[in-house]
Structures are given as structure tokens and as C-alpha cells.
Amino acid sequence: MVILGAGPAGLVLGNLLQAAGVGCVVLERAGREQLRARQRAGFLAANTVRILERHGLADGLHRRGRTHATCEFRTEDGRFRLHYGALGSGEAHTVHPQHLLVDDLLTVYQARGGQVRFGTEAVAVQGMDGTRPTVTVRDADGRPGHWRGRYVAGCDGRHGAARRSLPPGAVRRHHLDHGVSWLGLLAEAPPSLDAVAYAVHGRGFAGHMARTPELTRYYLQCEHGSSPGDRTDEQIWDELALRMRAAEFGPLRRGRFVDRSVVQLESDVLEPLCHGALFLAGDAASLISPSAAKGANLAVLEAELLGLALVDDLRHGAPEGLARYSARCLDHIWRAQEFSRWMVRLLHAAPAADDPPFQERLRRSRLASLRTSRSCQDWFAEQYVGV
Numbered sequence: 001m002v003i004l005g006a007g008p009a010g011l012v013l014g015n016l017l018q019a020a021g022v023g024c025v026v027l028e029r030a031g032r033e034q035l036r037a038r039q040r041a042g043f044l045a046a047n048t049v050r051i052l053e054r055h056g057l058a059d060g061l062h063r064r065g066r067t068h069a070t071c072e073f074r075t076e077d078g079r080f081r082l083h084y085g086a087l088g089s090g091e092a093h094t095v096h097p098q099h100l101l102v103d104d105l106l107t108v109y110q111a112r113g114g115q116v117r118f119g120t121e122a123v124a125v126q127g128m129d130g131t132r133p134t135v136t137v138r139d140a141d142g143r144p145g146h147w148r149g150r151y152v153a154g155c156d157g158r159h160g161a162a163r164r165s166l167p168p169g170a171v172r173r174h175h176l177d178h179g180v181s182w183l184g185l186l187a188e189a190p191p192s193l194d195a196v197a198y199a200v201h202g203r204g205f206a207g208h209m210a211r212t213p214e215l216t217r218y219y220l221q222c223e224h225g226s227s228p229g230d231r232t233d234e235q236i237w238d239e240l241a242l243r244m245r246a247a248e249f250g251p252l253r254r255g256r257f258v259d260r261s262v263v264q265l266e267s268d269v270l271e272p273l274c275h276g277a278l279f280l281a282g283d284a285a286s287l288i289s290p291s292a293a294k295g296a297n298l299a300v301l302e303a304e305l306l307g308l309a310l311v312d313d314l315r316h317g318a319p320e321g322l323a324r325y326s327a328r329c330l331d332h333i334w335r336a337q338e339f340s341r342w343m344v345r346l347l348h349a350a351p352a353a354d355d356p357p358f359q360e361r362l363r364r365s366r367l368a369s370l371r372t373s374r375s376c377q378d379w380f381a382e383q384y385v386g387v
């Protein structure tokens with residue numbers, strides 16, 4: 001079994017296969033140190049934690065993760081908090097930064113005897129219509145090579161070789177540009193409050209999410225086409241403080257920005273998630289806007305479904321799970337996409353709308369429903385923490 005990509009999807013899959021005695025190799029373009037330093041997601045859903053526990057992969061997050069169950073909305077009408085851990089299904093998030101999760105997963109995978117080839121870039125997947133697909137690769141010095149397996153799992157993200165290798169017309173691509181861009185920031189500073197904060201302001205959205213006691217993620221809505229270096233640290237902090245209404249609700253704890261990237265809010269789903277002997281999971285299968293923090297959670301869920309189906313097929317000769325894999329994942333993916341779209345519309349007026357003031361009123365009404373209606377809050381809580 002050949003797995004492309006050592007992100008959450010590839011490593012959860014590798015761990016499940018290795019534990020069941022299915023030999024596999026993970027091919028990863030980056031080096032181990034680069035993986036350790038790549039800061040991305042942080043909010044893990046309760047179901048993600050249960051999956052990791054089921055497969056002996058949760059020791060690290062139990063040691064270092066923290067429970068999180070409150071979010072705060074700041075708007076022109078004041079602020080309100082939702083203790084979502086006490087609403088809806090009563091579940092909370094565990095905050096465990098993705099680079100630590102990846103490190104945990106790698107450590108267990110290698111302890112189980114799993115092989116990883118760092119600095120190995122998959123170039124193409126060939127022969128996926130047959131029973132011995134081949135992955136052509138090049139190493140960090142550009143030397144070519146190839147790997148063969150019964151199946152190939154494309155867990156190499158949106159721009160990886162798996163997606164690129166799909167023959168034209170093999171799958172359908174659904175794509176939606178939400179028309180909004182965020183400047184994603186990682187500040188070397190403790191969190192400014194004990195909740196996720198979503199600030200809606202006439203100048204655009206701003207967000208705050210704790211990562212560790214020393215690091216905090218912020219988001220600042222920016223113009224489409226902006227570059228991460230367009231503003232100084234000082235200008236960004238001033239803008240964050242303005243949109244988060246720090247003068248009214250308390251100052252932000254400032255620090256150096258150690259990472260900046262512009263994220264265009266987009267959704268992208270392939271259907272089906274397989275072709276012949278190639279199966280896709282994680283961002284390679286579907287990309288979701290970070291507005292609802294679902295990407296890493298979907299990646300773990302899909303990797304579990306794929307891992308169990310592959311074990312049934314390869315160890316027990318039962319191919320039914322593989323046949324159902326795509327449809328089962330797509331059910332979860334589309335529900336997550338629907339909620340993330342709803343979040344985009346909760347936090348931003350529809351861009352380029354015919355009647356901006358009308359759209360703005362709709363956005364305020366959505367927030368008013370969330371502030372005042374218990375059933376709306378229960379629905380929100382269930383969608384926010386669920387996958």
C-alpha cells in the first residue's frame with residue numbers, strides 16, 4: 001500500500017494499516033523538521049478525539065491538549081458568548097495544534113514499524129485502472145524512482161500528485177469561491193481571551209483562536225489578491241484591535257507574527273473520491289473554507305473509513321467497504337460544507353451582492369437569531385463541534 005503525504009490523513013491511515021499488519025509506505029515531500037514546524041489547524045472535534053483514541057493515537061493530545069467549549073461574537077450590537085459545550089450535543093473541542101498531532105502520529109507510526117520516505121515527492125500515479133498502480137517519485141536531489149502497491153492513497157493535499165494524476169473526466173469537481181480572503185496570522189503571544197472570538201465589523205471580519213499558552217491564531221479579512229506582507233505587525237495589531245473592539249472589550253496581547261498567509265475562502269469537492277486503485281482522503285478529496293475549522297477533522301474521519309475498508313479488503317477479502325467509501329465520506333463532507341458556508345454568511349455580508357445594505361441586514365439578523373434563539377444555538381453547537 002502506497003500512501004502519498006504525511007499529514008493527518010496519511011498518518012492516521014498509515015497507523016491503522018500498520019496496526020492491522022498491512023504493509024505500507026508513506027511518501028512525503030517535506031523533511032521531518034519542516035513537518036514539525038508547519039502550524040495549521042488546532043481545534044479537534046470530539047469525534048476526532050474518539051477516532052484517535054480507538055486506534056491508540058491519542059496519548060499526545062491527552063497529555064498536551066486542552067478542552068475548549070466557548071465562543072464569543074462581537075458585533076455592532078455588543079457581544080455575546082455561547083458555551084457550546086453545554087448546548088446541542090454537549091460536546092467540546094480539544095485544542096491540540098496540528099503540527100503536534102502530526103508529530104504524535106509519526107512517532108506511533110514509526111514505533112509500529114511503519115516506513116516513511118521524507119524528501120520524496122510523488123510526481124504521478126500511473127496504472128490506477130489495474131491491480132499494481134505505480135507512483136513515480138523524485139527525491140530531494142531530483143533522482144527519480146518508483147513505488148508499487150495494490151492500492152494508492154492520495155493524502156497529499158489539494159495540489160498533490162494524486163489529484164493531478166486523475167484522468168480527465170474520471171471525477172467531477174465541485175468548486176465554490178466564497179468571495180472572501182483572510183490574512184491568517186500566528187502570533188507569538190498568549191491568547192487575549194478564554195474563548196474563540198468572531199468579530200464582525202464594518203471594516204471586515206477579525207477572529208481570535210487560542211493555540212497554546214504562547215501562541216495565538218488571528219484572522220483578518222483582507223482584500224482579494226492581498227499579499228501577506230502588505231502591512232507591518234503594528235498596522236495589523238491596530239486593525240485587529242479596532243475590529244475586535246478592544247477599547248470596549250479589553251486589550252489584545254500583542255507579540256511578533258511568526259507566520260502569515262493569505263487564505264482565499266474556497267470549497268472544493270471531488271466526486272467520487274476514488275478512481276480504480278486510487279483513493280483520496282483529506283484535502284486531496286475536498287477542501288473546505290477554514291471558517292468552521294473542519295478540514296483536519298474531516299481528514300481524520302476519512303482516513304479511518306478508508307483504513308477500515310482497506311483492512312477488510314486486504315486482510316479479509318471483503319471489498320464492500322471500499323465500494324461504499326466515497327459515498328460515506330461525501331455525506332459528511334457535504335454537511336460540513338453546508339455549515340462552513342453558513343458560517344461564512346454569518347461572519348460576512350455576501351460580497352459583490354446587488355444590494356449590499358440588504359445583505360448586511362440579513363447578516364445582522366442571522367447573528368440576532370444566534371444570540372436570542374435557544375434552538376438556533378443548539379443547532380449551531382451541534383454543527384460547530386460535529387463532523
Ligand code: RFL
Pocket residue numbers: 004005006007008009010027028029030035040041042043044098120121122123155156157158159160161184263281282283284290292293294295296297298299
Ligand atoms: P495536509 O496536512 O496538507 O498534508 C498533506 C501532506 O502531503 C505532502 N505533499 C506531498 N508529498 C509527496 N508528494 C507530493 N506531490 C506532495 N504534495 C504534498 C505535504 O507536504 C503534506 O505533508 O493534508 P491532510 O492530511 O489532508 O490534512 C488536512 C489539514 O491539514 C487541513 O484540512 C487543515 O489544516 C485545515 N485547517 C483547519 N482544520 C481544522 O479541522 N481545524 C482548524 O482549526 C483548522 N485551521 C486550517 C486551519 C487550515 C489553514 N490553512 C493553512 C489553510 C487554519 C489554517 C490557516
